[in-house]
Amino acid sequence: MMNIEEIKEILPHRFPFLLVDRVLEVEPGKSIKAFKNVTANEMLFLGHFPHYSVMPGVLIVEAMAQASAVMFLAQEEHKGKTPFFAGIDKLKFRKQVVPGDRLDFEAVVLRTRGVTAKIAVKAYVDGVLACDGEMLCQLL
Numbered sequence: 001m002m003n004i005e006e007i008k009e010i011l012p013h014r015f016p017f018l019l020v021d022r023v024l025e026v027e028p029g030k031s032i033k034a035f036k037n038v039t040a041n042e043m044l045f046l047g048h049f050p051h052y053s054v055m056p057g058v059l060i061v062e063a064m065a066q067a068s069a070v071m072f073l074a075q076e077e078h079k080g081k082t083p084f085f086a087g088i089d090k091l092k093f094r095k096q097v098v099p100g101d102r103l104d105f106e107a108v109v110l111r112t113r114g115v116t117a118k119i120a121v122k123a124y125v126d127g128v129l130a131c132d133g134e135m136l137c138q139l140l
Contacts, residue, residue: 002026002070010073011066012082016043019063020105023070031108032071036063040099055097060131061088064121067105068137072117081139086116091133101125115139 002010002023011018024033038055045053062085069083097103103123110118116138123131 007070010070010079013066017062018066019059020066020070023067026071026074028074029072029109029112032067032105034067034070034105036103036105038097038099038101038103042099045099053099055101055103057093057131060093060097060103060123061085061091061135063103064105064107064123064131065135065137068107068117068119068121068135069139071107071109071119072137072139078139084138084140086136086138088136089134091131091135093131095125095128095130097123097125097130103130110134 004021007020007023019036020034021036022034026032044056044059048056065085072078073081073083103125106122108120110120116136119135119137121133121135122129
């Protein structure tokens with residue numbers, strides 16, 4: 001388990017763009033379970049949308065990418081590297097994410113090649129699948 005301070009020691013992201021609040025389980029280089037608490041006072045909800053607050057899909061994808069990056073950066077040989085989002089495949093949004101939700105992430109490595117990994121990612125709200133797909137992550 002990692003709290004926000006431990007996550008900040010690993011990820012280079014900072015407020016307002018740090019989108020992982022806690023890591024529940026991590027098997028470095030293999031899998032991770034983490035979450036983000038979606039709160040009404042986040043800046044993004046000032047404009048998306050003022051009349052109907054919903055978390056942008058692109059930020060859900062970014063949050064899953066950050067959780068995946070923690071999974072790799074937790075490995076001693078990758079400490080200090082910078083994670084980059086390199087691609088997405090088969091991504092689907094299945095449920096809206098709104099203030100008050102806890103967005104739970106699961107990521108599992110499908111394969112790695114050099115500094116690039118293909119990862120199966122899922123995000124849930126209250127046990128209901130909100131988003132899933134595959135992404136590519138690179139560490140440079």
